[in-house]
Amino acid sequence: DAGITQSPRHKVTETGTPVTLRCHQTENHRYMYWYRQDPGHGLRLIHYSYGVKDTDKGEVSDGYSVSRSKTEDFLLTLESATSSQTSVYFCAISRLAGIGELFFGEGSRLTVL
Amino acid sequence: QQPVQSPQAVILREGEDAVINCSSSKALYSVHWYRQKHGEAPVFLMILLKGGEQKGHEKISASFNEKKQQSSLYLTASQLSYSGTYFCGTEASLSAGGTSYGKLTFGQGTILTVHP
Numbered sequence: 001d002a003g004i005t006q007s008p009r010h011k012v013t014e015t016g017t018p019v020t021l022r023c024h025q026t027e028n029h030r031y032m033y034w035y036r037q038d039p040g041h042g043l044r045l046i047h048y049s050y051g052v053k054d055t056d057k058g059e060v061s062d063g064y065s066v067s068r069s070k071t072e073d074f075l076l077t078l079e080s081a082t083s084s085q086t087s088v089y090f091c092a093i094s095r096l097a098g099i100g101e102l103f104f105g106e107g108s109r110l111t112v113l
Numbered sequence: 114q115q116p117v118q119s120p121q122a123v124i125l126r127e128g129e130d131a132v133i134n135c136s137s138s139k140a141l142y143s144v145h146w147y148r149q150k151h152g153e154a155p156v157f158l159m160i161l162l163k164g165g166e167q168k169g170h171e172k173i174s175a176s177f178n179e180k181k182q183q184s185s186l187y188l189t190a191s192q193l194s195y196s197g198t199y200f201c202g203t204e205a206s207l208s209a210g211g212t213s214y215g216k217l218t219f220g221q222g223t224i225l226t227v228h229p
Contacts, residue, residue: 031214031215033215033217035219040221041221042115042200042219042220042221042222043155043200043202043219044219045216045217045218048214048215048216050214056214058216059218090154090155094215096215097213097214097215098142098143098204098213098214098215099143099160099162099215100160100215101145101157101160102145102147102155102157102202102215102217103157104154104155104156105154106153106154107154
């Protein structure tokens with residue numbers, strides 16, 4: 001199994017509070033991604049990284065920011081959580097962009113009350 | 114824009130075959146297929162690159178028609194373990210606005226249920 005861990009795995013928070021989800025990998029893969037999964041929508045890309053300090057937006061990036069200061073860590077921050085951000089968040093890593101498989105973390109379930 | 118998967122759901126008996134389709138409105142560079150069981154992370158099945166090559170292993174194979182921007186996943190002689198939600202993920206070609214960073218756009222999923 002690919003060495004990828006997400007934390008926290010479950011979190012309940014209130015509207016307006018900041019939240020940070022962490023993705024940690026031990027594979028030294030260059031590419032890292034944050035997806036959210038909601039019923040009926042499949043997986044939607046929030047942000048991705050193609051190297052340390054190199055990040056870009058995905059299709060649903062509003063309300064989210066990311067940082068990658070080390071190869072192994074990719075942080076997803078909700079500056080002010082809203083109920084619409086209640087979701088399951090998956091981090092994924094890949095060694096070869098596009099032609100390499102994605103390895104997914106176990107997911108982080110976030111509930112915003 | 115999300116690729117469209119069909120059907121949305123399939124119910125099979127063990128041993129039956131199924132086909133899941135994935136269609137995109139954009140020219141594609143690659144198509145990925147993943148399976149996700151309830152409460153778990155998606156797991157990689159296979160990648161197809163433009164060129165129409167059919168790939169597979171064991172009883173699961175797939176094809177990619179780049180001219181039609183379509184891919185199909187073939188599950189032969191289904192087993193109980195095949196149950197789950199299947200997702201295709203597509204990456205647009207550079208000419209269609211894609212990047213070289215592996216930005217996949219996933220379909221909404223196809224729920225496959227295999228009964229004994």
